[in-house]
Amino acid sequence: MRRSFFIAILFITGFLMPLFLKAQSKKYNARPQLGLVLSGGGAKGFAHIGALKVLHEAGLQFDYIGGTSMGSIIGSLYALGYHPDSIAKIVRSQDWTTLMNDKIPRNYIPIEEKQNSDRFIVTFPIVERKVQVKQGLHSGQMVDILLAEYLSPAYKINSFDKLPVPFLCIGTDLEFGSNVVLKKGVLHNAVKASMSIPSYFNPVKIDGQLLVDGGVINNFPVEEVKKEGMDLIIGVDVQTGLHSAENLTSIFTILDQITSFYRMSNNEKAVRLTDIYIKPDLKNYDMMSFNNYEDIMRLGEISARLHLPRIKRLADSIQLINPREPRVLNAQPVDSVFVTFIQYNGLKRVSKDFVDGALNVYPRRWLYLSELNESLKRAYGSGFFESINYYFIPVEEGVGIVFTIQEASSGIFGAGIHYDSDFKVGLLLNATFKNLGIKGSKLFVDLNLGENLRLQGLYLVDRGSKTGYGVQASVFNLSLNQYEKGRIIDVHVINQNKADIFSQWTFQNTMRLRAGMSFENIQIKSSFGEQVFNKYNPFLIASMNWSIDTYNKTHFSTQGSKLDFTVKYVMPLTNRLSEDLVTSALIFSFKHQNNVPINSRNTFKPGVVAGFTIQDQLPPPQHWFIVGGQSHINYFDAIIPFTGLRFIENAGLYTLIGNFAWQYSIASNFYVTAKWDMGFVTDSFEDMLNRPRLLSGFGITLSYNSFIGPVELSLMGSNVNKGMSNFINIGYWF
Numbered sequence: 001m002r003r004s005f006f007i008a009i010l011f012i013t014g015f016l017m018p019l020f021l022k023a024q025s026k027k028y029n030a031r032p033q034l035g036l037v038l039s040g041g042g043a044k045g046f047a048h049i050g051a052l053k054v055l056h057e058a059g060l061q062f063d064y065i066g067g068t069s070m071g072s073i074i075g076s077l078y079a080l081g082y083h084p085d086s087i088a089k090i091v092r093s094q095d096w097t098t099l100m101n102d103k104i105p106r107n108y109i110p111i112e113e114k115q116n117s118d119r120f121i122v123t124f125p126i127v128e129r130k131v132q133v134k135q136g137l138h139s140g141q142m143v144d145i146l147l148a149e150y151l152s153p154a155y156k157i158n159s160f161d162k163l164p165v166p167f168l169c170i171g172t173d174l175e176f177g178s179n180v181v182l183k184k185g186v187l188h189n190a191v192k193a194s195m196s197i198p199s200y201f202n203p204v205k206i207d208g209q210l211l212v213d214g215g216v217i218n219n220f221p222v223e224e225v226k227k228e229g230m231d232l233i234i235g236v237d238v239q240t241g242l243h244s245a246e247n248l249t250s251i252f253t254i255l256d257q258i259t260s261f262y263r264m265s266n267n268e269k270a271v272r273l274t275d276i277y278i279k280p281d282l283k284n285y286d287m288m289s290f291n292n293y294e295d296i297m298r299l300g301e302i303s304a305r306l307h308l309p310r311i312k313r314l315a316d317s318i319q320l321i322n323p324r325e326p327r328v329l330n331a332q333p334v335d336s337v338f339v340t341f342i343q344y345n346g347l348k349r350v351s352k353d354f355v356d357g358a359l360n361v362y363p364r365r366w367l368y369l370s371e372l373n374e375s376l377k378r379a380y381g382s383g384f385f386e387s388i389n390y391y392f393i394p395v396e397e398g399v400g401i402v403f404t405i406q407e408a409s410s411g412i413f414g415a416g417i418h419y420d421s422d423f424k425v426g427l428l429l430n431a432t433f434k435n436l437g438i439k440g441s442k443l444f445v446d447l448n449l450g451e452n453l454r455l456q457g458l459y460l461v462d463r464g465s466k467t468g469y470g471v472q473a474s475v476f477n478l479s480l481n482q483y484e485k486g487r488i489i490d491v492h493v494i495n496q497n498k499a500d501i502f503s504q505w506t507f508q509n510t511m512r513l514r515a516g517m518s519f520e521n522i523q524i525k526s527s528f529g530e531q532v533f534n535k536y537n538p539f540l541i542a543s544m545n546w547s548i549d550t551y552n553k554t555h556f557s558t559q560g561s562k563l564d565f566t567v568k569y570v571m572p573l574t575n576r577l578s579e580d581l582v583t584s585a586l587i588f589s590f591k592h593q594n595n596v597p598i599n600s601r602n603t604f605k606p607g608v609v610a611g612f613t614i615q616d617q618l619p620p621p622q623h624w625f626i627v628g629g630q631s632h633i634n635y636f637d638a639i640i641p642f643t644g645l646r647f648i649e650n651a652g653l654y655t656l657i658g659n660f661a662w663q664y665s666i667a668s669n670f671y672v673t674a675k676w677d678m679g680f681v682t683d684s685f686e687d688m689l690n691r692p693r694l695l696s697g698f699g700i701t702l703s704y705n706s707f708i709g710p711v712e713l714s715l716m717g718s719n720v721n722k723g724m725s726n727f728i729n730i731g732y733w734f
Contacts, residue, residue, distance in 0.1 A: 031322035034314075035064040035230030036078075037222045037274070038071030040195070040215035041238035042287025045070025046091060047280040047300025051236045052084040054304035059315040060234070061324050064166045066225035068214040071238075072169035072194040073147070076187060079160075079167040080153050081331035088297060090150060096290035099146065102138035107560075108381035111512045111549055112460060116444055118554040119416050119428060119732045121708050126411030126431070139387040139406070140192065140201040141380050145373055147188040148390065152334040152369060154187040155392040155399070163187075164327070166228065169194040170214030170221045174203050179218045180211060186391040197287075202387070222270035232314070235274040236300070239267065240283055276311065278304050291668075336368045338398030346405035349435045350384050357464070358382055361401065381509065383442070384408055384434055410434060417708060418450075418731035422480070422631045422647045426450035428734045448734065453477045454635070464506055472500040478635055483628070483646035486721040491527040492648075495536075496520060496622070496635075515544045522622060537577060539620060543568035551595070555710050555732075556663065556671055556703070558603045561594040566637065570619045585617035589625070589638070593659075605661040609640050609679070613653040616684050625655040627681045627695070630714060630727045633734065643675040644697020644718030646725065652681040654688045657695075669705040674698075675716075695720060708732070 036055070038048045048071060067075030077087050098105070109117060160167045160183045171180040171193040182190040185206060193204035193211035203210045214221070222233050271277060280303035285292055304311070341363050344355060358379035361367060372390070379388050386406040393400040416428040426448050433443040441461045448454040456474035475497050482490040502516025518541040524533035544567050550560035571584045593607040611625045627640045629647030640657065642650075657679030664672050680692035699716030709732035717724045 031318055032231035033063045033229050034060065034318065035066065035222075035225040035228070035233045036062045036075070037220060037225050037233055037235040037270070038065070038067040038075045039220040039235070039237045039239055040067075040069025040071050040213065041219075041240075041282070042070055042197070043096075043290040043292065044238040044240070044280075044282045044285055044287060044296060045074060046293045046296040047238045047282060047303070048074040048236050049084055049088050049091065050297040050300030050302070051278055051280070051304040052078055052087070053301055054308060055234065055311065056084055056329070058308065058311045059319065059326065060311065061315075061318070061327060062165055062234075064168075064225050064228045064230050066168045066170075066221045066228075067194070068170040068219050068221055069195040069197075071236075072191045072214070076151060076154075076167055076169065076191050077331075079163045079165040080151065081164045081327070081329050082150075083329035083331075086329070086331070091293050091297070094146070096293070099142050100138075100288070100290060102140060102142050104142070104377060104381045106552055106554070107550065108377040108509060110382060110462060110509050111506055111547065112442070112458075112462060113381070113383055114549050114551075114554070116430075116432070118709075119734045120414035120430065121416050121732075123412050123414040125409030126413055126433070127409050136196075136198075136202040137200050138202070140196060140204075141376075141387045141389075143195075143201070144188070144192055144387065144389050145376055147191055149333050149369055149373060151188040151191065152392075153331050155334065155337075156394045157187070159184045160187065160190075164331075168221070168224060168228070170218045170224065171204075171206070171209075171211035172198075172214055172216040172218075174198070174210040174212050177217065180209060180214070181221075181224050182206070189389075189391065218266050220267050220270040222273045223266075226273055232275045233273060234276045234278070234311075235270070236278045236280075236304070237267075237271070238280060238282055238300075276307055276314070278307055334369055336366050337392060337401075339363050339365055339367050339401055340395055340398050341400040343400065343402045344405060345402060346407065348407055349410065349439070350405075350407055351439045354384070354440050355379070355403075355405070358384075359403070367401070378509070384440075408434060410436075416732050416734055418633075418729075418734060420631055420633075420729040421727045422629050423633055424451040426452065426734065428732075446734065448476075452479060452635075460504075462504070462506060466505070468504050468506070470500075470502055470504065472498075472502075474498045476635060480648060481646075483649040486646065486723075486725065489528070493525040493527070494522065494622075494635075496522040510548060510550050512547045513545070514547075517542055520622075522620065524621060533577075533621070535576065537582075537620065538573040540571045540573055541568050542571075556665075556705055557595050558597050558663075559595050561592065563593075564591040565589070568623075570623050572620070579618075581618065582620050583618045585619035585623070586614040587619060587623060588612055588614075601665040603663045605659075605663060605673075607659045607661075609655065609657040609659070611638075611655045612685070612688075616653060618653075621651070624651045624653060625681060626651045627655060627657070630716075630729065631733075642679075642695065642697055643677045643699045643714075644716040644725070645695065645720060649720065650681045650695065652683050654683075654685055655679065655681045656688070657681075671701075671703040671705070673701045673703065675701065675714075 065075045065079045154163060157163060168181055168183045169190055171182055173180050189206060193206055194214045196204050196212050198212040203212050219239060220237055222235055226233060280299045282299060285296060359375045361375060376388060379385060386408045389404045391402055393402060411431060411433040414430040418426045427450055429447045431445045435441060436443050438461055444458045446456050454476035458472045460470035462468045478494040480492050481488045482492060498520045500516055500518045502514050504512055504514040506512045520539045521536050523536045546565045548563040551557040551562060552559040566589045569586050572582050589611040591609050596604040598604055622636050623638055625638050625640060626648055627642045628645035628649035630641050659677040661673050661675045666672055676698045678696045680688060682688045682692055697716060697718035699714050701712050701714040703710055703712045712729040714727040715724055
């Protein structure tokens with residue numbers, strides 16, 4: 001028995017004990033699992049990039065990454081294999097003001113929409129004939145396009161645990177106010193949900209849950225990453241805590257303050273669980289300081305370098321336990337995919353043919369992501385979609401592409417205000433309806449309440465390069481001063497009814513050819529002069545117009561040009577007016593304005609206006625070339641602004657004018673523009689050739705691009721009037 005016991009002891013000590021010791025050695029000497037957590041904070045999250053640069057330089061290899069809001073964006077890019085320098089380059093390449101305001105570049109907006117955009121202070125959707133409030137100020141379409149592009153390397157991965165570095169992000173269930181951990185699905189959809197600031201961006205629907213920014217409940221998800229088996233946590237926290245009363249000066253700081261109340265206890269617990277806590281000093285910035293990305297990234301790097309000795313010791317210690325090859329960080333967006341099938345989800349009022357034409361994406365073809373991005377912007381710019389997003393389904397031959405479409409509301413109600421020295425106060429009420437009667441149609445109705453009443457409507461079926469058509473009607477009452485050498489010599493009260501029917505063809509959203517017929521019925525009463533048009537007089541106009549608009553911005557443009565060429569034949573439909581006053585007339589007009597960017601602050605703006613009436617024929621006064629004033633409200637298409645002259649100070653049948661302006665950006669949204677106009681306006685072709693009177697005007701305009709539109713003060717002079725005059729404009733033109 002002793003012998004058996006002795007043999008058993010030898011077996012245990014000689015065979016089992018080494019296995020036990022080896023297991024213990026593995027337990028206590030195994031490489032610790034290292035997690036990285038990046039908090040939310042809006043634009044302050046750019047500091048994560050600077051911190052990542054330091055962590056990467058130190059040689060840290062992370063086993064899990066978690067983030068919320070902006071932390072989810074930066075964290076997902078790093079988890080996919082983007083180098084911190086590449087992420088910084090992505091940040092620098094964006095126009096953050098345009099991106100966060102969901103502003104579609106103007107070249108993607110149909111030319112008709114260009115002329116109807118940038119007029120409203122507020123807009124509300126019309127759903128089932130009721131004006132409603134939007135879920136958010138913006139749909140986040142432009143952000144979604146950006147995320148889908150740069151997170152495209154993950155399109156074959158459904159579980160975020162299978163990313164090059166496992167990843168999770170946090171959303172908030174809008175219905176129940178609960179914390180939602182996002183670890184699977186479409187990566188860019190999850191990240192979009194995690195950063196959808198409530199009331200600013202629309203919520204994102206994932207697996208039946210309506211999600212908003214995870215920062216509402218859990219802005220620093222250390223505990224969630226810890227639960228994934230992480231032994232050590234490095235956290236970068238860009239939150240600035242509660243704001244003092246003095247700093248609660250914007251809707252965004254107030255929103256941040258309100259959400260901070262709910263997440264403070266979670267933050268305190270998360271900080272206690274963090275082993276190396278990096279907190280940049282960002283008290284001078286807020287969640288919307290997107291244009292300060294360079295300073296914010298620098299502060300993130302500075303803060304991380306304060307911890308560098310400890311970070312480096314940790315990196316070296318981990319490497320000694322279980323050496324790893326450094327991560328190769330060379331991720332970049334997918335270049336192209338082979339599309340095997342296309343699926344549309346959410347189509348109701350918009351036809352599939354329209355979407356096919358707008359997107360120009362077809363199966364059994366290679367698709368470049370750069371082309372897809374252009375197609376999405378073009379479709380979004382059409383105005384028929386609240387959002388149009390996509391994801392890929394990997395299949396054996398390539399991918400299927402699924403478009404998730406949220407159609408725009410059936411209508412939009414908008415309002416704007418305006419004041420200028422000539423037309424005085426105006427209040428614009430607009431209703432825009434889509435797919436009314438005919439799919440792809442648009443109806444615009446404007447009511448201008450103020451000193452000059454106007455009601456106008458446009459019904460348009462735009463078929464791009466195919467033949468489209470439309471009808472337009474307007475009724476207005478207008479009171480205008482007529483000037484001579486700065487003095488009021490008459491006050492005209494104008495009443496006009498007008499109806500148009502036309503065909504049109506549009507190209508690349510920037511060019512339009514339109515041909516049609518118009519009926520005008522106009523009355524012009526003179527307060528001091530002879531009563532010639534004091535009764536309504538009807539006219540028929542046949543016209544053709546070629547327009548080009550490539551301006552990058554409606555106001556304070558710095559690139560692009562505008563061209564307008566019109567030929568019209570005006571025929572009186574009454575015998576009441578003698579041929580000494582009005583005859584049938586063929587009229588040509590040409591306008592061209594150009595932007596020549598000199599540098600980021602300076603833009604040279606040359607232009608030319610030319611017009612002539614064949615053989616000195618006499619059209620009615622509204623079709624003469626009316627020169628003077630600074631107004632851009634086109635009750636009549638023959639109005640030609642001229643620096644230094646008052647409205648209706650000059651009019652004629654022939655004109656040739658050159659205008660030159662130099663726009664200088666003083667600071668963000670502040671401009672100063674120097675102007676010089678010169679040219680001729682005559683009543684006959686002979687006078688134009690032999691005895692033209694040179695008109696010359698100069699001026700300077702101080703401008704501020706406000707939320708209600710341009711606010712401008714112009715000081716001007718000319719060789720016609722003595723002294724200086726001024727012109728005030730407040731709000732969008734309409």
